[in-house]
Every structure is written in C-alpha cells, then in structure tokens.
Amino acid sequence: MSELVLAGKNTGLVSRPQWRDFWELGKPRVVLVMLVCALVGMVLATPVLPDIGRVVYATLGVAMAAMGAAAFNHLLDQRLDRLMLRTSKRPLAQGRIPPWQAALYASLLSLLGLSLLWLEVNPLTSVLTAAALLGYALIYTRFLKHATPQNITIGGLAGAAPPLLGWTAITNRVEADALLLVLIIFAWTPPHFWALAIHKQDEYRRAGVPMLPITHGEGFTRLQIWLYSWLTVAMTLMPYVSGMSGLVYLLLMVPLNIRFIQINWRVWRATSAQAPIQAFWFSIRYILYCFAALLLDHCLPVF
Ligand code: HEM
Ligand SMILES: CC(C)=CCC/C(C)=C/CC/C(C)=C/COP(=O)(O)OP(=O)(O)O
Numbered sequence: 001m002s003e004l005v006l007a008g009k010n011t012g013l014v015s016r017p018q019w020r021d022f023w024e025l026g027k028p029r030v031v032l033v034m035l036v037c038a039l040v041g042m043v044l045a046t047p048v049l050p051d052i053g054r055v056v057y058a059t060l061g062v063a064m065a066a067m068g069a070a071a072f073n074h075l076l077d078q079r080l081d082r083l084m085l086r087t088s089k090r091p092l093a094q095g096r097i098p099p100w101q102a103a104l105y106a107s108l109l110s111l112l113g114l115s116l117l118w119l120e121v122n123p124l125t126s127v128l129t130a131a132a133l134l135g136y137a138l139i140y141t142r143f144l145k146h147a148t149p150q151n152i153t154i155g156g157l158a159g160a161a162p163p164l165l166g167w168t169a170i171t172n173r174v175e176a177d178a179l180l181l182v183l184i185i186f187a188w189t190p191p192h193f194w195a196l197a198i199h200k201q202d203e204y205r206r207a208g209v210p211m212l213p214i215t216h217g218e219g220f221t222r223l224q225i226w227l228y229s230w231l232t233v234a235m236t237l238m239p240y241v242s243g244m245s246g247l248v249y250l251l252l253m254v255p256l257n258i259r260f261i262q263i264n265w266r267v268w269r270a271t272s273a274q275a276p277i278q279a280f281w282f283s284i285r286y287i288l289y290c291f292a293a294l295l296l297d298h299c300l301p302v303f
Helices: 003-008 019-025 028-044 052-076 078-083 099-121 123-147 151-160 162-171 176-199 201-207 212-216 218-241 247-268 275-299
Strands: none
Touching: 019 052, 019 099, 028 052, 028 162, 028 176, 028 275, 052 078, 052 099, 052 123, 052 162, 078 201, 099 123, 123 151, 123 162, 151 162, 151 176, 162 176, 176 201, 176 212, 176 218, 176 247, 176 275, 201 212, 212 218, 218 247, 218 275, 247 275
8 A cells, every 4th residue: 555545544543732733733934934034024124123022023923824824724725635645744634633623723823913913013914914814824725726727826925925014014004115025925936836846746636736737737837937937037136126125135146046047947948857846945045045135235235
C-alpha cells in the first residue's frame, strides 16, 4: 500500500493534540514572511520612526488574523489535505485536532486579531484585514481553489495585503505607494505558487484540484511563470520609478532580479526536473530580500 493511501486512511488512533499542532494550524512560516512585509509597510509609511506601541499592536493583530485565516484553511481543506502527501501529516488531516476545536481556535484568533486592530490601531486596518481574512479563508479556500486555475491570481490579493495593512496601521489612509507594495507581492504569487504546483502536479491531479498545470498543461504553466516573473521585475522597479525608494533599493534589486529571471528562465526552458522546486524556494528568499531592500533604502537615505 502506498504512503499516500496510508496517509489518507483514518486509522482511528487519535493522539491528543499538542500545542505544536495548534501552532502549525496558523502556517507560522508563511505568516512570518507576511509580517515582515507588513512591518516594512509600517516603516515606509512615515519619514520618521513609527510609534512603537502601534507597531506592536498592528503586528500582533495582523499575525492573529492571518493565523486565524490559515486555521480556517486547514479546517475547510482537511479532506483534501488527507489526499496529498505534502499536506497529509497536518493536525486536522490526521485527526489529532477535532474539527470543533480548530473552528473555535480559528474563530477566537480571528476575532481577537480584528478587535485588537479596531481598538488599538484603527478601524480601517481592521476592516482591510477582515477582507484579507475572508478573501483567503473563505473565497480562495472554499470557492476559487476548486473552481478555476486562476484561483491563486485572484486569491493572491489576500496574501498580498500585508504591506497595505502595515501602511494603513500607521497612516489610517490607503495610499498609492502602499498599493505599489501590494502589486509586487500580487505579481510574485503566480511564479511562487505555480512552480510548486508543477513540482506537485501529480498530487494535485489525484486530488482533483484544478491548478494550472493540471488544466492547461505544464508547458503553458512554465510560460506563465516566465511572463509573471517579468511582471514581478517590472513591479519591483515601480518604487524607484515613483520616487518612493532610492538608488540603494535599485542597486540591491538589480542583481536580485537578474537571479530571479535566471532561475525562472530555467523553469521556462525546463532545464532540469528540479528547476521548479528550486524556483519555489528561491521565490521566498526573493520576496524577503526585496522587502529588506525597501527597508534598507528607507533607513539609509545616502543618495
Ligand atoms: C494565494 C497566494 C499564495 C499561495 C496559493 C501560496 C501557496 C503556497 C504553498 C502551497 C506553500 C507550501 C506550503 C507547505 O508545504 O506547507 C507555500 C509556502 C510558502 N509560502 Fe506561499 N502562497 C501564497 C502566498 C504567499 C505569500 C503572500 C507569502 C509571503 C509574503 C508566502 C510565503 C510562503 C512561505 C514563506 C512558504 C514556505 C513555508 C514553509 O517553509 O513551510 N506565500 N505557499
Ligand atoms: C489577514 C491575512 C493577511 C490573511 C492571509 C492569510 C494567509 C496565511 C495566506 C496564506 C497564503 C497561502 C499559504 C496559500 C496556500 O493555500 P493552499 O490551501 O493552496 O495551500 P496548502 O495546500 O498548503 O494548504
């Protein structure tokens, strides 16, 4: 019997949940990178240092709401997660956490996060965070993911929200510069995810999820990754073009973008079987370095 079939089998042996299982429900590594993007949004929103109390409350509020959204994703996807090897060891997929406890945990985290933002930051940030939460936990997970191969381009808006949430936490206004930061993550999401989708396409096919490589083939997905990579590069140049960021940012982004294009060229040309998964892991470093470059440029205004 294959590992996959075993993973999908409910053995009836349910161990007690541990705190690590609840921690995992919140997708902490993904949320950590989102928080870095939100923090950069907070710092870039003002020429002076942002109020530290506000930064702490905003970070905590966005973290709780994003982890709550991720826990809802685990809850709604528990059957699907059982069908794919990558996700089959998750706490709900394995029955280590009963669904009612996950539902309570996700609801409490989300409500606490949104309330904290409303009371200690501002209602605008709370409402925008609620929209991102619903966009990911409900619209993407429940509907788009199963309905269209464009699920992640549309659903990507929710994941791209953190720099805007950080920005509005400080300024209480939606401004064009903040939207530029959102567009960077929005354009980056397809190369980020479709690279993984190519690598894991057999699992998605067996589970019946209409991801792009399944519906339109691997070659078409590779081309889309290549085109979105160029769109991402163009978007990362916008902070310099608009004057929000300076030469430090541009000089850091040039080599980073050359590497990004090189790695995604390998995906497009299918130079090796490992190219997509290498591009997926590089995409995470790329988005972190890009936001680090924005921060450094803002804090080192030498040019
Ligand atoms: C709709 C948009 C997105 C989709 C569909 C997506 C999809 C995925 C998937 C399927 C994984 C693998 C997770 C796993 O194996 O547990 C992953 C990993 C990851 N994603 Fe995304 N992602 C999206 C947006 C984002 C955003 C906006 C960020 C951060 C700004 C991000 C950061 C990460 C990180 C850091 C990981 C690695 C997690 C680990 O080490 O386990 N993702 N993503
Ligand atoms: C408030 C706010 C900022 C909300 C955003 C919340 C959030 C954690 C978004 C994560 C994006 C992501 C990892 C999508 C993959 O879901 P998937 O179900 O396709 O992946 P999976 O198969 O690994 O579960």
